[in-house]
Amino acid sequence: GAVVSQHPSWVICKSGTSVKIECRSLDFQATTMFWYRQFPKQSLMLMATSNEGSKATYEQGVEKDKFLINHASLTLSTLTVTSAHPEDSSFYICSAREQSPYGYTFGSGTRLTVV
Amino acid sequence: KQEVTQIPAALSVPEGENLVLNCSFTDSAIYNLQWFRQDPGKGLTSLLLIQSSQREQTSGRLNASLDKSSGRSTLYIAASQPGDSATYLCAVNNAGNMLTFGGGTRLMVKP
Numbered sequence: 001g002a003v004v005s006q007h008p009s010w011v012i013c014k015s016g017t018s019v020k021i022e023c024r025s026l027d028f029q030a031t032t033m034f035w036y037r038q039f040p041k042q043s044l045m046l047m048a049t050s051n052e053g054s055k056a057t058y059e060q061g062v063e064k065d066k067f068l069i070n071h072a073s074l075t076l077s078t079l080t081v082t083s084a085h086p087e088d089s090s091f092y093i094c095s096a097r098e099q100s101p102y103g104y105t106f107g108s109g110t111r112l113t114v115v
Numbered sequence: 116k117q118e119v120t121q122i123p124a125a126l127s128v129p130e131g132e133n134l135v136l137n138c139s140f141t142d143s144a145i146y147n148l149q150w151f152r153q154d155p156g157k158g159l160t161s162l163l164l165i166q167s168s169q170r171e172q173t174s175g176r177l178n179a180s181l182d183k184s185s186g187r188s189t190l191y192i193a194a195s196q197p198g199d200s201a202t203y204l205c206a207v208n209n210a211g212n213m214l215t216f217g218g219g220t221r222l223m224v225k226p
Contacts, residue, residue: 006158034214043204043216044159093158095214103149104206104214106159 002028002098006107013084013114021079021110023094029074030096035067038091038109047092050077084114117142119207121217128195129225136190136220138205143183149214150179150190151204159204163190195224 003026013019023033031052036044048069049057056069066088068080077096081088095106118141128134138148147166151159163172163179165188171180178191192199205217 001161041221043218046213049213091156095159103147103161103164104208105161106151108158109156111156 002026002096002103002105004094004096004105004107006094006110008110009108010111011113013112015085015114016083018080018082019084019112021081021092021094021112023077023079023096023107025075025096025105028096028098030077031074033071033077033094033096034104035069035077035079036093036095038093044093047079081112084112086114088112089114117145117207117209117215119205119215119217121203121205121220123220124218125221125223127223127225130195130197132195132224133191133193134195134222136192136203136205136222138188138190138217140186140188140207140215142207142209143186144209145183146208148179148181148188149206149208150177150188151206153202153204153219155202162203192222195222197224197226200224 005024007022033050035047038044047062050069050071052071058064071077093109095104097104120139122137149164150162153159165172165181176193181188200223202219202221204219206214
């Protein structure tokens with residue numbers, strides 16, 4: 001089946017620094033990828049939709065200047081958390097949709113801790 | 116706006132029981148519905164995908180049904196095992212790209 005690889009699985013960074021998270025579709029091309037955030041014991045919250053070759057679409061309330069998304073190829077989308085603060089600490093998960101049968105595949109997630 | 120609700124929020128059962136997890140959604144104009152499993156600190160693993168034209172899908176001990184007109188889906192787990200302990204998420208895909216998730220059911224299967 002389709003595989004989405006997300007890296008790193010966990011990262012600790014200092015306040016004010018930036019962190020990049022990568023999401024790759026390994027065996028299929030994904031013109032669209034999705035970035036989610038998940039707080040402890042809560043469900044997933046869609047942050048943005050990443051579109052290959054064009055600007056990402058952000059959900060209401062998500063700061064586009066803080067969460068930079070780049071989707072430069074059909075197999076790679078990146079999320080950069082800029083000027084990270086402790087409140088950005090969370091679990092970030094990406095996903096992509098297969099061409100057929102239109103199910104979604106998720107990455108393994110990235111645990112970000114900002115100290 | 117699509118809203119997805121999962122009941123119960125948490126469930127604890129002894130090993131070997133058959134159990135049913137429920138998912139309801141408000142907008143029946145869906146493209147498909149997907150059930151996922153999430154282990155603590157991990158990503159989501161797709162369990163079953165039901166297209167809007169289908170009534171059910173089966174994989175091993177798992178069976179998912181879909182009643183689009185009433186806005187309901189159930190995930191049936193037969194002969195539960197401790198390894199089934201996880202959070203189960205229901206997600207609805209309306210026409211378009213976006214998935215709407217339920218709040219999840221946290222399942223604990225006791226040996």
